[in-house]
Amino acid sequence: MNSQVEQALANLKSGKLEDVEQALETLQEVVYGFGMKVCGVREDAEDTAQETLIRLARQLKEFPDARALAVWLYKVAKTQCLMSRRKSKFAPAQILSLDALMPKESGAAAPAVKSWEITPEEIVLNKELRSKLEDAVLALPKPYRLVLILRDMEQLDTREVAEVMGISEETTKMRLHRARVFLRNALAGYVRRAEMPGARAHD
């Protein structure tokens, strides 16, 4: 659960002017960030944040807890993003096939594996990697992009993502895996993995 959302709900319900202002700023940051990741266009992200906050202010009473608020918030923001006026330069709409994404060589390791030489702990998102990651996310078809952003960037759990998307948990997991593999293939050469002790990928 997003701790920012939890704190924001407490602030909204305190009723104190400064707390409410703080909460609105926090939630604007959350929704704007989500909008940027999904749409990739600043104006769309601003519209998304503004529309979502206006609706939130009117429906504040309906949220018993932070989880309910987070699911509602992302659901509304997702709808706003899908209705965005400006078309992102990437707008593919195909289905990702796991067979097509799978490495062609024997074993799951795939051709690019030799270049993955950085451990997850060592990742520093430099400018080049940030940009490559943003492009790869925007190149994902939207149903996959939304699931990946909600699960891996916004860090909702599988059940919450399924609720936001209005799909089953099984479909959520399937889309997530395909999206991750797509991204992993797109980032090969930028993010590299540590050589496992004694391990050597098929050449």
Add this chain to the structure above:
Amino acid sequence: MTDQHCKQIFAMLSEYLDGELPVKNCRELERHLKGCRPCIAYLESLKTTVEACRRYKAPRAPALSKQVKAALLAAVRKVISTDLSE
């Protein structure tokens, strides 16, 4: 180790990373990994990709305009005061 087995394992990697794979499949996957370096390598690269996503921070939001902020505060106050009077 057969290609077919790698293919089955490949489909389970994300659930494994998320700790959502059923115990039976988890054991099967770990048994396979012990003998398949390419699959270990792929799992590591997928883990790195997920970590890159987790560390990604979107650009900061621009400040809300005074008008929007005032409208939002008014709406929130209205809801809160209705709440208190109920």
